[in-house]
Amino acid sequence: MTRESDLYGPVKAYLEAQGYAVKGEVGAADVVALRGEEPPVVVELKRSVTLGLIHQAVARLALTERVYIAVARPEGARARRGIKDNRALCRRLGLGFLTVRARDGKVEVLCDPGPFRPRGSKVGREKLLRAFERLRGDPNEGGATRHGLVTGYRQDALACAAYLAEAGAEKGALVARATGVPGATRIMRDNHYGWFERVETGVYALTEAGRAGLVHWAGSWEAGE
Secondary structure (H helix, E strand, O other): OOOOHHHHHHHHHHHHOOOOEEEEEEOOEEEEEEOOOOOOEEEEEOOOOOHHHHHHHHHHOOOOOEEEEEEEOOOOHHHHHHHHHHHHHHHHHOOEEEEEOOOOOOEEEEEOOOOOOOOOOHHHHHHHHHHHHHOOOOOOOOOOOOOOOOOHHHHHHHHHHHHHHHHOOEEHHHHHHHHOOOOHHHHHHHOOOOOEEEEEOOEEEEOHHHHHHHHHOOOOOOOOO
């Protein structure tokens, strides 16, 4: 489907099959459908979801609470993630979401308009608070640095690396006590960044990659201390 008008026929047929009278380009709306004494249904058409489409649909909520966006259904794994995210956005805004399949014009309703009732996530909130408490200082300055994102896990790994750079090979338990990183042994054993090597049971040393990491991330584990 290369044009917005290609969406109109399938959407019109879908609504008419449900007993609506449908007309296109009514006032500022792309599609208007009426059925008996019910509130009108408005559908805004676009080849893909854009911020402009969302703005248009939100504006139509002043005319009726039954507003949908309709787009050509994208293909591929990345597109499926986009559909999921856009469906969540529509639900939060009280909008309906339709997709039209290119090969046969099949219309799929991903969500209907309606008031959004958010569900809190206690697990997600606790995870966020743990991540906040784990970070030393505020190393990311709003979410990014010239190196990339500094996480609490990376700060802990850097603290272990800095200690080994000074002390040489050491037992994990001693590294944990010296750095205040309870999971030091596990971090060095898992070795996600390639910074550590086991020289004997429970004893770890710093690799050349680890020394380079200390230079690359200099000061990131000491922020705010």
